[in-house]
Amino acid sequence: MARKAEAKPAQSNVPELTKEQELSAYRDMLLIRRFEEKAGQMYGMGLIGGFCHLYIGQEAVVTGITMASKKGEDAQITGYRDHGHMLVMGLDPKGVMAELTGRQGGLSKGKGGSMHMFSNEHRFYGGNGIVGAQVSLGTGLAFAAKYRGDNTVSISYFGDGAANQGQVYESFNMAKLWNLPAVYIIENNRYAMGTSVDRATAQGDFSKRGLSFGIDGEQVDGMDVRLVHDAAKRAIEHARSGKGPYILEMQTYRYRGHSMSDPAKYRSKDEVASMRAERDPIEQVKNRILEKRYGTEEWLKEVEAEIRAIVTEAADFATSDAEPPAAELWTDIYAA
Amino acid sequence: MPTILMPALSPTMEEGKLSKWLVKEGDTVKPGDVLAEIETDKATMEVESVDSGKVVKILVPEGTEGVKVNEPIAQIQAEGETLEAAPVAKTVPEPSEAPVVAAEKAADAAPSVAAAPAAPKFEAAADPDLPAGVEMVEMTVRQALNEAMAEEMRRDKDVFLMGEEVAEYQGAYKISQGLLQEFGPQRVVDTPITEHGFAGIAVGAAFAGLRPIVEFMTWNFAMQAIDQIINSAAKQLYMSGGQVSAPIVFRGPNGAAARVGAQHSQDYSAWYSHVPGLHVVAPFSAADAKGLLKAAIRSNTPVVFLENEILYGSTGLVPKVDDFVLPIGKARIARAGKDVTIVSYSMGMRYATQATEKLVAAGIDVELIDLRTLRPMDTATVIESVKKTGRVVTVEEGWPQGGIGAELAAVVVAEAFDYLDAPPLRVTGKDVPMPYAANLEKLALPNVDEVIAAVNAVTYRG
Incomplete structure (x- = not known):
């Protein structure tokens, strides 16, 4: 029953985005793509240490979901593949890149690294390094929303790998038991590091993972930002209206290895190439922008230049900024 | 003109083989296009372009072994760049070259890492002065903990209690009795x-600014949750550069109860006291239980609050004041003396107190210190005492290796070596899983006679 990653034909009758939404989605996704390419290059140059998990290929997921959420009000939390989430939520690309290089101007003062960045202001709660832990934490953010009655929802992202962790189901159980405003996004990119979904999971339809708790779910083409956005609207509305948690399985794909040091030997080059060529989330939006005359080639080039400038500025800052002062070793351990 | 550099597959890679070029000079490339394959003894990896433009020069032919990381391997002429402009660009440092310089600098700086700055000293406040003639009320540790939670829940709507059987059942050990009735589900x-x-849910709620009290029916079961306590709660403030804290209290009975066997009888004091980012509190008396639990609930640092089932029913005098809060991180001198220092906490204090009574009757002037807090540990009070007595015995129920007594002994030897008249001695639980049989369990736990024997040894009495 091996299920191969396949390049599905684009669906017809999909809910369309407005012109503004398409343009903004294009810009957000391109920022992630160019930022991550730069991060990959800088990792190769030894400027970024440790682990560096790139989001290239999965851009439509966080972009479509954030578009359907109340930015700055709804809480979001994810695992360690987190750069894209921060960029789309509006965190400063310079601060993100400087955190990757471990500099004092990094979002966590250089003390967190690629996997650990947060922002109370943007309601982004990481950036969590232990696979699956963010699901309980995100459910706690939903608990707080319900406790306060502030009408916000909590959106927790986790991968097909994390979906096999026990605490995910402990959290599902309590989220439904207490009808918490929790939206669970399973980013199924088909590989938990080097282990394909087929080799790791008895139930490969992740949208059904909440059924025994009475949590509904949907499988969504996570390469098409229109479908992501449409499903996210339903899921978020469900949670916000007091009906409790909802699961979206985003069928997506990462082009790069699990982390920068992963050569990705566990899948064929053809598989990656066909996904890139036929299902690329950014190319899809770009083609629609041109087809529908939402923007010209000229406009696309301008956006490309604008994004390139943002990324270059981030990279320059991240390489010229000072390392944190030694005194930072001892700060932020105990809260005042 | 953008230069393509030999990338590292991992931070430890220094060189590799350029096994294959997938583009040739004159080809046009865009970001994400695979340019080449490189190989180390561990893996093969693709080099992708981050630029758009034309490959004008391949600098390292395919098949070359031992290409150093960050060595230029190709040049790309970016879109819009003219050929004439290229040589000019070579003489001016380009933004894309800046990182190389920084990387080299970082590598050069690596071996000469400056010595770590000294750790800041933690200074706890003294216990508050009580008003003259304050009424002292006798109550159990159980009542004291219950009052502490009720008072803090009245004071702050963000404080809530969660755990198994805390509401309808009124608490497995009745610590939360009446709270459901007063505060609702x-x-x-x-x-x-x-x-x-x-x-994990409680820690997430704390990230969002609530102040959860998590009751573990016993700390033994919290091993299921230890990842969230340490990785999510304790490290959060540091990892976020001070942005997101987790104001939370994890509490419940710790250590041996009676005849419940190995899996229900472990003392976790040393485990949690090991972790920076946590405060660890382990009170003995009813007054300390109340004052320190109130402080823990108000703390913005996550607190591990270790209670003891056997002590729940023990009584003590608690001052009747409006808001009785004690400082976390301050030991209490339970009895002042000059011959020998005994240091303990929680249930260990029961053995230590009884031993002290007998020793004092026998003419040994014991100074008894109740640590109350295990992290930050008030070693200053212990050191000051040892400088006076020259002898120290520690008492705990936990295992000896890497235990609280081991830590105290190390600190005393390092900071008061010249004052010692005898080696520090530890009285601990035996280095075995807790047995069930009544006689064996008794043998596994510390007892009063062992404390007396240790004091006799450090005072060189028969």
Whole structure:
């Protein structure tokens, strides 16, 4: 029953985005793509240490979901593949890149690294390094929303790998038991590091993972930002209206290895190439922008230049900024 | 003109083989296009372009071994760049070259890392002065803990209690008795038996600014949740550069109760006291239980609050004041003396107190210190005492290796070596899983005679 990653034909009758939404989605996704390419290059140059998990290929997921959420009000939390989430939520690309290089101007003062960045202001709660832990934490953010009655929802992202962790189901159980405003996004990119979904999971339809708790779910083409956005609207509305948690399985794909040091030997080059060529989330939006005359080639080039400038500025800052002062070793351990 | 550099596959890679070029000079490339394959003894990896433009020069032919990381391997002429402009660009440092310089600098700087700055000293406040003639009320540790939670829940609507059997059942050990009736089910939350899950949920709620009290039916079950306590709660403030804290209290009975066997009888004091980012409190008396639990609930640092089932029913005098809060991180001198220092905490204080009574009757002037807090540990009070007595015995129920006594002994030897008249001695639980049989369990735990024997040894009495 091996299920191969396949390049599905684009669906017809999909809910369309407005012109503004398409343009903004294009810009957000391109920022992630160019930022991550730069991060990959800088990792190769030894400027970024440790682990560096790139989001290239999965851009439509966080972009479509954030578009359907109340930015700055709804809480979001994810695992360690987190750069894209921060960029789309509006965190400063310079601060993100400087955190990757471990500099004092990094979002966590250089003390967190690629996997650990947060922002109370943007309601982004990481950036969590232990696979699956963010699901309980995100459910706690939903608990707080319900406790306060502030009408916000909590959106927790986790991968097909994390979906096999026990605490995910402990959290599902309590989220439904207490009808918490929790939206669970399973980013199924088909590989938990080097282990394909087929080799790791008895139930490969992740949208059904909440059924025994009475949590509904949907499988969504996570390469098409229109479908992501449409499903996210339903899921978020469900949670916000007091009906409790909802699961979206985003069928997506990462082009790069699990982390920068992963050569990705566990899948064929053809598989990656066909996904890139036929299902690329950014190319899809770009083609629609041109087809529908939402923007010209000229406009696309301008956006490309604008994004390139943002990324270059981030990279320059991240390489010229000072390392944190030694005194930072001892700060932020105990809260005042 | 953008230069393509030999990339590293990992931070430890220094060189590799350029096994294959997938583009040739004159080809046009865009970001994400695979340019080449490189190989180390561990793996093969693709080099992708981050630029758009034309490959004008391949500098390292395919098949070359031992290409150093960050060595230029190709040049790309970016879109819009003219050929004439290229040589000019070579003489001016380009933004894309800046990182190389920084990388080299970082590498050069690596071996000469400056010595770590000294750790800041933690200074706890003294216990508050009580008003003259204050009424002292006798109550159990159980009542004291219950009052502390009730008072803090009245004071702050963000404080809530969650755990197994805390609400309808009124608490497995009745610590939460009456709280459901007063505060309702929204703030006194029964959970399923799911420690890992509800600990994580509570930490998430704390990230959002609530102040959860998590009751573990016993700390033994919290091993299911220890990842959330340490990785999510304790490290959060540091990892976020001071942005997001987790104001949360994890509490419940710790250590041996009676005849419940190995899996229900472990003392976790040393485990949690090991972790920076946590405060660890382990009170003995009813007054300390109340004052320190109130402080823990108000703390913005996550607190591990270790209670003891056997002590729940013991009584003590608690001052009747409006707001009785004690400082976390301050030891209490339970009895001042000059011959020998005994240091203990929680249930260990019961053995230590009884031993002290007998020793004092025998003419040994014992100074007895109740640590109360295990992290930050008030070693200053211990050192000051040892400088006076020259002898120290530690008492705990936990295992000896890497224990609280081991830590105290190390600190005393390092900071008061010249004052010592005898080696520090530890009285601990035996280095075995807790047996069930009544006689064996008794043997596994410390007792009063062992404390007396240790004091006799350090004072060189028969």
